[in-house]
Ligand SMILES: [Fe+2]
């Protein structure tokens with residue numbers, strides 16, 4: 085879990101680059117990634133580590149981390165980032181939180197985030213289940229494309245080869261070769277979000 089923020093930050097930044105977003109936005113997305121769950125310092129440990137399903141009340145406490153994180157970004161004058169952090173648990177179909185925004189109303193950074201965050205969650209161990217494969221994550225993201233996730237963002241994600249994700253994670257956890265910019269440049273063609 086300690087690498088989660090770094091992994092999500094790098095994945096989201098790579099997707100933003102591939103989607104052709106301007107450099108300033110890519111940078112905002114990268115920075116927002118590093119602090120997106122910082123609001124969890126306001127969530128008690130028993131909720132964070134609970135191995136079983138959260139009660140409605142516990143879920144409300146958990147949900148508050150997005151607003152707390154945005155507040156902290158705002159206080160640190162990390163302009164532009166607080167909106168991405170605030171909305172990082174919205175869903176494409178409008179059933180997410182905290183704003184209940186849908187589709188294009190969700191900031192692009194948050195939409196990219198949702199996919200990067202889910203990918204890292206699925207492929208990492210959690211208190212309640214073991215990590216799953218990259219291929220399983222691809223299938224899951226595809227399954228939830230159009231409901232939980234922006235289909236265009238999922239499409240950008242699916243254009244990256246598995247090796248790229250594997251190497252990116254290995255680079256962050258210090259267990260692999262460095263990801264060269266050549267690998268990134270040679271990965272499949274650019275898409276627009
Ligand atoms: Fe979160």
Ligand SMILES: [Fe+2]
Nearest residue numbers: 092120121201
């Ligand atoms: Fe997260």
